[in-house]
Amino acid sequence: MALLRFKQAYLAAGLELSDEELPDHLCVVLEFGATADLAVGRQLLLDHRAGVELLRLSLVESGSPWAGAVQAVTATLPTLRGDEEQAVHRLAAEGPPAEEVGLTPYGTPAFDAALAEASGPVDLPMPRIPVRSSSNVETRSS
Numbered sequence: 001m002a003l004l005r006f007k008q009a010y011l012a013a014g015l016e017l018s019d020e021e022l023p024d025h026l027c028v029v030l031e032f033g034a035t036a037d038l039a040v041g042r043q044l045l046l047d048h049r050a051g052v053e054l055l056r057l058s059l060v061e062s063g064s065p066w067a068g069a070v071q072a073v074t075a076t077l078p079t080l081r082g083d084e085e086q087a088v089h090r091l092a093a094e095g096p097p098a099e100e101v102g103l104t105p106y107g108t109p110a111f112d113a114a115l116a117e118a119s120g121p122v123d124l125p126m127p128r129i130p131v132r133s134s135s136n137v138e139t140r141s142s
Contacts, residue, residue, distance in 0.1 A: 013037045050087035
């Protein structure tokens, strides 16, 4: 349903994605917001803030060169509220959804040489999420 909402937003603005583009890919959402409809693009980011935040935390923790790009995006969004922080924790605890519909080209050796050596799915580490308490902040590994 989430992918359908992205596609409907794009179609309402007169845009149609090619079959090679995933509608919820962060770069696609950012391009849509920058070139077609800033308000709707921003709302899509806010509606999926927990996923964007989890991506940011994971990239920062792994030392990815892409961390700065996602940090720049999240810096333009409002500070996480309590329920949003809980959604990030819940998403980290539950892990990504098992569904892999439409992801075939993104999980092939042509896109990542490391996958050429893998005999099955490659799990990415979940980031450590800071847990706030009334007296201090501690880090918990999910």
